[in-house]
Amino acid sequence: MATGRTHRPATRSRGIPEATVARLPLYLRALTALSERSVPTVSSEELAAAAGVNSAKLRKDFSYLGSYGTRGVGYDVEYLVYQISRELGLTQDWPVVIVGIGNLGAALANYGGFASRGFRVAALIDADPAMAGKPVAGIPVQHSDDLEKIIEDNGVSIGVIATPAGAAQPVCDRLVAAGVTSILNFAPTVLSVPDGVDVRKVDLSIELQILAFHEQRKAGEEAAAGTDGGAPAVAARSESADKGPDGDVPAVMPA
């Protein structure tokens, strides 16, 4: 598609499919690891294995970014790291606020991978006055009364909500009113936001329930098996049922 001059205003990135966007961070992580080991180039096959996808998908994904590989050779690691970082907007620094400094909020504040790549915890906010001033991960917690001011002073456009479910929507409304346009929601609630605001959610119990579904099905199939010749303990069913949130984990189909 790199060759196809799709009639489009001179704007930046062509429409990169959402599914591809969701995998770019995965590729980036794998590439960063290679970069740290000073590996100069990598093939789609190797990189795909490291990222846990298949190589065709990876090549297709990269084709949306442009032609960054060399036929017969592979991809230049450093160059790809840069291109993907740029595509993801990680060449700039994103100030982030975390609202709700309970167990989870504290865990997030302490999470290293946070700062490492393009994100900076600009502020921690909690509604509990007793928390105010207390440092978490080296950053003093601020009271939620000042939420709007904090957002504006720091030019924050990404907010992380780690409050109890009941507080999530009100907090979300205030964040959005103050100018936040991307929200990562850890509270088990559906947030409603105006158009133009992105929300992504991370929900432990949903993930567990999805696992339970598959777990249950495994148990059922196990019981149903038995007439078969061999006695292999584990799932032989070709229904490679492992899914990630978006992609799969390595799976080699015996064609």
Added chain:
Amino acid sequence: MATGRTHRPATRSRGIPEATVARLPLYLRALTALSERSVPTVSSEELAAAAGVNSAKLRKDFSYLGSYGTRGVGYDVEYLVYQISRELGLTQDWPVVIVGIGNLGAALANYGGFASRGFRVAALIDADPAMAGKPVAGIPVQHSDDLEKIIEDNGVSIGVIATPAGAAQPVCDRLVAAGVTSILNFAPTVLSVPDGVDVRKVDLSIELQILAFHEQRKAGEEAAAGTDGGAPAVAARSESADKGPDGDVPAVMPA
């Protein structure tokens, strides 16, 4: 769809699409809330709004489970709660172990929604001997030396990995070897597992990176749009603009 089979027996759940499975927990949550408010029935329109999807999708999703609604009326809340719970395997209790009791592990252990619905924290496991015996969320932490025994004694089939990245794969291997067949991975690593084992991942930095991508694009478009005054302040509150796959993913970082 099977043309002649209008009356399919209840339990023969043929392949429910993965995207549908990923939404069932969402419906279940909305229904549980309705149930607590003693709402007897709900229409696809209302329930869809509560779950943040559109009604056609919801009806289609439910159609995979069977015909549980009443035309002209809607769905019986209690009945649907039961049917979805059963479909997700939540009518039984799943013992879960959490490995890695740092900030995040502790947050997970304390997370209420955990126990509430079909899941029971059977054990907390950490590699730090200093943690052993210390209670977290009322449960004493056990040393990882005993991991295999703990898994077997408790009949655990679902494991949660909240260790640092480096420890995740070895822990995963031990869990799998001990009989765990579903893993929820919070460590920023791609886990490789044998066939038949499900892995779902929850990854903060991936989610943030996806948000950054969209955030960057918004900034670019804003610049390109130039001529029309301020931000288009509001529009209809669309439900969470879920890009993920998710089914993504949605998902957490579906992802």
Added chain:
DNA sequence: CTGTGTGAAATTGTTCACAGCT
């Protein structure tokens, strides 16, 4: 020869729109 880049096919998921119960 090797491994990328990509049309085309296959699969999966979403939306439409309306027939058919209640």
Added chain:
DNA sequence: AGCTGTGAACAATTTCACACAG
């Protein structure tokens, strides 16, 4: 009359397989 259940159209994503650049 109202709302579910669902075929059929549509859209997105994944996989295949191979031309072709290096």
